[in-house]
Amino acid sequence: MSTSSSNSRVPAIAAVAAGLVGLSLVLIFFVAPEDADQGISQKIFYFHVPIALTAYACFGWGALKALLYLWRREERYDLESYVGIHQGTIFGALTLVTGSIWARASWGVWWAWDSNQLVLFLVLFLFYSAYFMLRFSVEEGPRRANFCAVYALFGVALIPVSFLAIRLAEDFIHPTVFTRDGPQMSGTMFFTFCVAWAGMTALAYALYRVELVGKRLDANLRDLREALTT
Amino acid sequence: MSGYAADVAALARKDLKLELRARDTLPAMLLFVLSTLVVFHFALPEGSGDEAAYGLLWVAIVFTALLGLARAWVPEREHGVLDGLVLATSDRSAIWLGKAIATFAFLAAAELVALPAFALFFQPLDAAAIAGVALANVGICAVGTLLAAMAAASRTRELILPLLFLPLTIPLVVGGVGSSISAEAGDYLLFLALYDGVFAVLSWATFEYVVVE
Numbered sequence: 001m002s003t004s005s006s007n008s009r010v011p012a013i014a015a016v017a018a019g020l021v022g023l024s025l026v027l028i029f030f031v032a033p034e035d036a037d038q039g040i041s042q043k044i045f046y047f048h049v050p051i052a053l054t055a056y057a058c059f060g061w062g063a064l065k066a067l068l069y070l071w072r073r074e075e076r077y078d079l080e081s082y083v084g085i086h087q088g089t090i091f092g093a094l095t096l097v098t099g100s101i102w103a104r105a106s107w108g109v110w111w112a113w114d115s116n117q118l119v120l121f122l123v124l125f126l127f128y129s130a131y132f133m134l135r136f137s138v139e140e141g142p143r144r145a146n147f148c149a150v151y152a153l154f155g156v157a158l159i160p161v162s163f164l165a166i167r168l169a170e171d172f173i174h175p176t177v178f179t180r181d182g183p184q185m186s187g188t189m190f191f192t193f194c195v196a197w198a199g200m201t202a203l204a205y206a207l208y209r210v211e212l213v214g215k216r217l218d219a220n221l222r223d224l225r226e227a228l229t230t
Numbered sequence: 231m232s233g234y235a236a237d238v239a240a241l242a243r244k245d246l247k248l249e250l251r252a253r254d255t256l257p258a259m260l261l262f263v264l265s266t267l268v269v270f271h272f273a274l275p276e277g278s279g280d281e282a283a284y285g286l287l288w289v290a291i292v293f294t295a296l297l298g299l300a301r302a303w304v305p306e307r308e309h310g311v312l313d314g315l316v317l318a319t320s321d322r323s324a325i326w327l328g329k330a331i332a333t334f335a336f337l338a339a340a341e342l343v344a345l346p347a348f349a350l351f352f353q354p355l356d357a358a359a360i361a362g363v364a365l366a367n368v369g370i371c372a373v374g375t376l377l378a379a380m381a382a383a384s385r386t387r388e389l390i391l392p393l394l395f396l397p398l399t400i401p402l403v404v405g406g407v408g409s410s411i412s413a414e415a416g417d418y419l420l421f422l423a424l425y426d427g428v429f430a431v432l433s434w435a436t437f438e439y440v441v442v443e
Contacts, residue, residue, distance in 0.1 A: 070436075070439055123397055123400055124397075126396070126397045127397035127398070129393075130390070130393040130394045130397060133386070133390055133393050133394075134380065134384065134390060134394060137384040137385045137386040137390055138380075138383065138384045138385065139385075142442065143383065143442065146439040146440065146442055147380050147383070147384075147439075147440065149439065150376070150380070150436040150439055150440060151380070151394070153432065153436060154373075154398065154429075154432060157428055157429065157432055158397070158398060158401075161401050161424070161425055161428060161429075162400060162401055164401070164421060164424075165400065165401035165404040165405065165421065166404070168404055168405070168408055168417065168418065168421055169404045169407075169408070
């Protein structure tokens with residue numbers, strides 16, 4: 001079966017992810033120069049931004065699988081879409097946590113409505129939390145898969161629309177805009193950032209594959225049990 | 231009238247007629263929006279500024295819409311009408327469009343009372359603010375009708391609808407409040423029109439998957 005052969009690749013993917021994350025940690029703490037203005041607290045940039053980008057990638061991945069489900073009507077896409085969004089929500093929550101820590105370190109407050117990125121993630125976090133509420137309040141089957149797929153597609157439409165809305169809201173809520181990190185990153189810093197980003201993406205992919213294997217095992221076990229009891 | 235438009239018109243007319251006879255939803259929405267405005271008067275401390283009132287108007291509009299949306303699919307659910315509609319030869323998106331038009335009519339009727347009441351109790355509204363309300367109604371009804379159909383088919387029903395709906399209304403509230411208080415209201419109206427376009431097309435295209443079976 002194709003699933004068992006692709007399952008055997010999971011340890012390799014996990015090893016690559018662990019290697020990249022380890023390498024990025026070394027680069028972040030020992031190689032990349034300390035920021036002149038923010039000092040050590042700037043290091044969280046190498047976690048926060050890659051985590052946020054990974055969360056976007058997961059939401060996009062979940063929506064892509066949702067679209068494939070609606071198009072091809074294969075059950076596996078439903079599970080893949082769900083797992084993608086689950087990982088996206090985890091990374092989204094981590095974005096909120098790391099963003100909050102960064103806001104505390106650089107502006108002295110745990111929450112700043114001025115930060116568009118943080119506000120956008122709060123909106124997305126609420127939206128995708130409702131995704132799980134929806135999923136767990138509909139009977140399993142094609143109907144649930146359809147609802148989840150449609151809602152996941154609304155999510156990718158909501159990301160740019162909310163982004164625009166939050167930018168517009170700045171004008172009447174907060175006239176002043178903080179700029180977090182200028183584009184002036186040195187070569188080493190940019191390289192470190194790229195490795196951290198790759199590491200985080202690999203980590204998310206490894207987690208996605210692991211969760212998918214577990215969820216498929218669960219489903220197979222349930223089918224087996226039903227077959228045995230009937 | 232072409233087949234599709236005739237189907238939509240018939241479905242919308244069915245909902246309006248049902249409401250005229252039973253009078254379930256609209257009186258509740260009217261009373262709710264008025265009560266909310268009175269509550270807001272007491273919720274706003276003295277001297278909290280005129281602009282805060284515009285924000286509260288939008289909260290009132292969103293929650294009134296939610297009240298109407300929670301009832302939107304009840305007739306279909308209770309009498310198995312939806313199964314019949316799905317089996318009919320018409321395009322399934324016509325069911326969504328008919329329902330969205332009926333919901334829009336209810337919401338607009340509630341606002342015909344709410345906006346003058348708001349002007350009387352709090353602040354006058356200019357043309358841009360009213361245009362903002364009209365544009366936001368389109369988005370609320372487009373997205374809300376689809377989500378309400380999902381919620382009606384779920385176990386938790388009315389409980390889940392606000393959770394699904396409120397994150398999607400945040401851009402509408404931004405556009406609505408902006409068009410009421412900003413000097414550059416045009417940008418916000420444009421943004422609301424963009425939202426309407428994106429989500430109306432998305433809802434129209436995906437509704438057939440929501441009523442499958």
